[in-house]
Amino acid sequence: xxxxxxxxxxxxxxxEIKDGExxxxxxxxxxxxxxxxxxxxxxxxxGLFENGVIRSxxxxxxxxxxxxxxxxxxxxxxxxxTGVMSLLQSGxxxxxxxxxxxxxxxxxxxxxxxxxxxxxVRLPGSGGACDIASMAHRFVSLLxxxxxxxxxxxxxxxxxxxxxxxxxxxxxxxxxxxxxxVITTKCVLRFGEDGEAFLSTYHPGVTIEDILANTGWKLKxxxxxxxTPEPTADELKAIREYDTKGFWTS
Amino acid sequence: xxxxxxxxxxxxxxxxxGSSVALGLxxxxxxxxxxxxxxxxxxxxxxxxxxxxxxxLFDQLIGAGCVKDVVAAWVGNVMMGSAYNFRRAxxxxxxxxxxxxxxxxxxxxxxxxxxxxxxxxxxxxxPTRTAMGSDVPxxxxxxxxxxxxxxxxxxxxxxxxxxxxxTIVHVQRADKFGNAHCWGNFGVMIEGxxxxxxxxxxxxxxVPEEMIASDPNRTVIPGFLVSAVVYCxxxxxxxxxxxxxxxxxxxxxQYHAETKTPEAFSAWAQHWIHGVKDCSEYAKLLGExxxxxxxxxxxxxxxxxxxGY
Numbered sequence: 001x002x003x004x005x006x007x008x009x010x011x012x013x014x015x016e017i018k019d020g021e022x023x024x025x026x027x028x029x030x031x032x033x034x035x036x037x038x039x040x041x042x043x044x045x046x047g048l049f050e051n052g053v054i055r056s057x058x059x060x061x062x063x064x065x066x067x068x069x070x071x072x073x074x075x076x077x078x079x080x081x082t083g084v085m086s087l088l089q090s091g092x093x094x095x096x097x098x099x100x101x102x103x104x105x106x107x108x109x110x111x112x113x114x115x116x117x118x119x120x121v122r123l124p125g126s127g128g129a130c131d132i133a134s135m136a137h138r139f140v141s142l143l144x145x146x147x148x149x150x151x152x153x154x155x156x157x158x159x160x161x162x163x164x165x166x167x168x169x170x171x172x173x174x175x176x177x178x179x180x181x182v183i184t185t186k187c188v189l190r191f192g193e194d195g196e197a198f199l200s201t202y203h204p205g206v207t208i209e210d211i212l213a214n215t216g217w218k219l220k221x222x223x224x225x226x227x228t229p230e231p232t233a234d235e236l237k238a239i240r241e242y243d244t245k246g247f248w249t250s
Numbered sequence: 251x252x253x254x255x256x257x258x259x260x261x262x263x264x265x266x267x268g269s270s271v272a273l274g275l276x277x278x279x280x281x282x283x284x285x286x287x288x289x290x291x292x293x294x295x296x297x298x299x300x301x302x303x304x305x306x307l308f309d310q311l312i313g314a315g316c317v318k319d320v321v322a323a324w325v326g327n328v329m330m331g332s333a334y335n336f337r338r339a340x341x342x343x344x345x346x347x348x349x350x351x352x353x354x355x356x357x358x359x360x361x362x363x364x365x366x367x368x369x370x371x372x373x374x375x376x377p378t379r380t381a382m383g384s385d386v387p388x389x390x391x392x393x394x395x396x397x398x399x400x401x402x403x404x405x406x407x408x409x410x411x412x413x414x415x416x417t418i419v420h421v422q423r424a425d426k427f428g429n430a431h432c433w434g435n436f437g438v439m440i441e442g443x444x445x446x447x448x449x450x451x452x453x454x455x456x457v458p459e460e461m462i463a464s465d466p467n468r469t470v471i472p473g474f475l476v477s478a479v480v481y482c483x484x485x486x487x488x489x490x491x492x493x494x495x496x497x498x499x500x501x502x503x504q505y506h507a508e509t510k511t512p513e514a515f516s517a518w519a520q521h522w523i524h525g526v527k528d529c530s531e532y533a534k535l536l537g538e539x540x541x542x543x544x545x546x547x548x549x550x551x552x553x554x555x556x557x558g559y
Contacts, residue, residue: 027328050359051277051435064329065305067278067489069496072434073550080436081277081302082367085360089379112356112385122340124326124333126386127303128359134380160383172383173395173405 003231005185006249007239008203009142010036011231012183013097016140020044021094022087024132029142030097031063032239032248039238048093050128052080062243085128088135091176096132096139102154103141105217106168106195107161107179109133110154126158133159138180145184145214152217162195187211188228189219196220201228252426253479257528260450260478261288264416268296268318272366272414272446274304277437278328279492281307282420282452284485284532287523290314295346300414302362302438305489306505309333310523312352313515315345319353321392321412323362329499330506335515345512356386361409363438365392368411369445375408382407417446420486421471422493424451425459428476431468433552434492443471452482454494465555484533484541495544 006029013033017023019042025034034047035058047055049066054077059070072078087093100109101123111129114121133139139159143149161179162168169178182189182197190200198220202208204227212219231239243249255263265271271289274281286307289297296318299308303324311317312325313335325336339345339352346352357365360380368376377396387393387407398404419439424430430451432439443449451471456479462469488498488505509515526532533541 049435051279051437053435064497064499064502065278067276067435067437067497069434069490069492072279072492078433078435080363080440081359081438082363082441085363085380089360120341122337122354124331124336125322125324125354125356126358126384127324130358130384130386131360131380134382134384157383157385160381163383169383173379174382175379 001233001236003236004250005203007231007236008228009183009185010239010249011235012188012228013140013142014040014235016181017042017045017095022046022048022092024048024050024088024093024096024136025066026097026099026132027066028099029248031066032243033097034058035242036235036238040234048084048087050081050084052084053078054084058242062247064247085131088131091137093136094138095180096136098129098132098139098141098159100129100141100143100159102149102151103143103182104150104154104161105152105197106163106165107182107191107197108154108157108163109141109159109161110156112156112158115155129159133161134174134177136177138177140181140183141179142183145186145211147214147216150215162191165195166193168195186214198222199225201226203228204230253428253473253476254426254456255478255480257284257288257452257480257482260480261285261292264448264450264477265289265294267294269415270298270300272300272417272442274301274307275417275419275437275439275442276435277303278305278497279434279490280420280432280486281305281489282418282485283307283487283489284482284529285418285450285452285480286311287532289316290519290523300412302359303328306333306502309335310519312336312339313345313509313512314519317344317346317352319355321355321357323357323359327502327506329502334509338512355390355392357392358386361392363441364409365412366438366441366445368409369413370441373411375410377406377408379406412445414442414446416448416450417442418450418452419443419471420452420482420491422453422491423455423457423461424453424471424479425457425462425473426479427459428471428473428479429459429462429469430471431462431465432470433468436470440470443475448477449475450478450480451476452480452485454483454485454491456481464557482529484536485529487536493546495541495546498544
């Protein structure tokens with residue numbers, strides 16, 4: 001069965017959600033990943049959105065932002081940001097999703113500013129990303145794989161990962177959590193006890209050499225590294241029934 | 251006494267140059283674009299913009315030269331990514347402070363909500379566990395690391411209170427005193443209203459006070475906090491207003507395509523902001539077909555609530 005790279009990434013993100021978990025959904029591809037998880041293996045997952053929305057069912061049609069009217073219709077609760085962020089802070093959120101411009105060796109994320117050819121390139125900023133990375137029990141980030149997108153150290157930590165390595169989060173006062181996975185356009189990275197990223201799975205058609213050559217540090221490779229599982233027919237059906245025009249997943 | 255003003259009067263009276271203005275507090279929903287456009291038409295200067303995200307409204311105010319600095323978690327175009335005026339102002343020169351770049355106080359969404367909640371509560375700060383180890387608090391006077399007075403080894407982040415000079419919100423309906431119903435997601439609107447020195451409520455409909463009083467749980471703004479009520483149909487376009495119109499996704503894509511240079515933004519602003527004088531002319535410019543397309547296709551009414559006893 002043929003599928004797009006974005007569909008593979010959405011399916012991989014969806015599988016990070018366990019049934020019954022409370023998930024901070026985030027923007028873009030994770031919006032679809034939540035829907036796919038709900039319609040396949042995680043029908044009892046609960047979605048939290050930082051605008052104040054809590055959903056126990058997928059939105060009835062595609063949304064471009066979390067505040068689109070279909071995300072309000074039939075929601076479990078529509079209240080305020082302080083409320084859902086407080087659930088995050090008090091440890092009631094299992095998993096959060098984030099995007100980023102850069103992710104480094106220890107899973108720290110930068111979405112504030114990067115160095116470009118002509119000086120600093122300003123990006124939109126944290127939004128809720130720093131809050132999710134700081135306080136969810138685990139978080140998953142998605143990004144385009146490239147050497148400049150995966151530097152050894154990010155130039156600005158918008159959202160804290162494992163900082164400088166194992167034990168760092170506790171030292172700086174973070175209550176819990178840390179990065180569980182980075183889903184890139186080439187592979188899935190996971191993290192060891194030492195806080196450092198390693199190659200867990202490589203997407204079908206991508207070689208380990210290609211990934212190593214396009215990562216900004218000497219990436220460790222798991223002994224049992226294997227191909228990223230392809231999206232199943234059910235996952236593709238859920239994606240295509242939702243993103244009918246392929247805005248996010250073409 | 252009625253607080254109903256025209257949008258022109260409300261902005262002229264309540265948003266002097268140099269004000270700190272909280273806008274876009276309901277995240278991507280019900281962003282008070284009409285009020286922002288009136289601020290641009292009246293050439294307000296040296297404003298401080300406060301908000302979690304704002305979608306493209308902050309970008310427009312920055313491009314128009316109204317802004318001195320920004321206290322926000324995120325500035326861009328939510329469905330498209332970056333916004334060009336913000337990038338130009340931060341990377342090159344801010345039209346509102348010629349010769350200088352735009353100053354941005356980076357926040358997180360939760361920290362904006364805590365700052366406004368602290369302002370609303372009348373305390374100087376609120377503690378949180380977010381942003382520890384992040385660079386967001388570094389060199390940023392809205393943050394200060396503290397130790398819990400109750401758990402001596404526990405470090406926390408204090409977030410400084412924000413009390414905006416004026417908070418501008420858009421809601422579905424309000425009475426002439428400013429008592430307002432809103433439904434959908436609130437984001438940090440309630441905190442922003444309680445924290446502000448003055449509040450402008452823009453509403454799709456101005457309704458009798460009995461209608462608002464019939465459902466007090468939906469009254470998110472008590473009128474005594476409100477300085478002005480503005481009747482402003484389609485005033486949140488292109489952002490959505492639940493039960494009135496959906497998000498105009500094409501408009502956000504067109505904005506992204508049509509504002510890549512300062513000249514292109516000027517032309518865009520001439521058409522959509524300076525070329526009209528108020529909400530009703532703006533709605534005419536959008537045209538009947540576009541408004542029809544954005545309108546509610548299938549109503550979904552909530553169950554009746556019995557407040558009787």
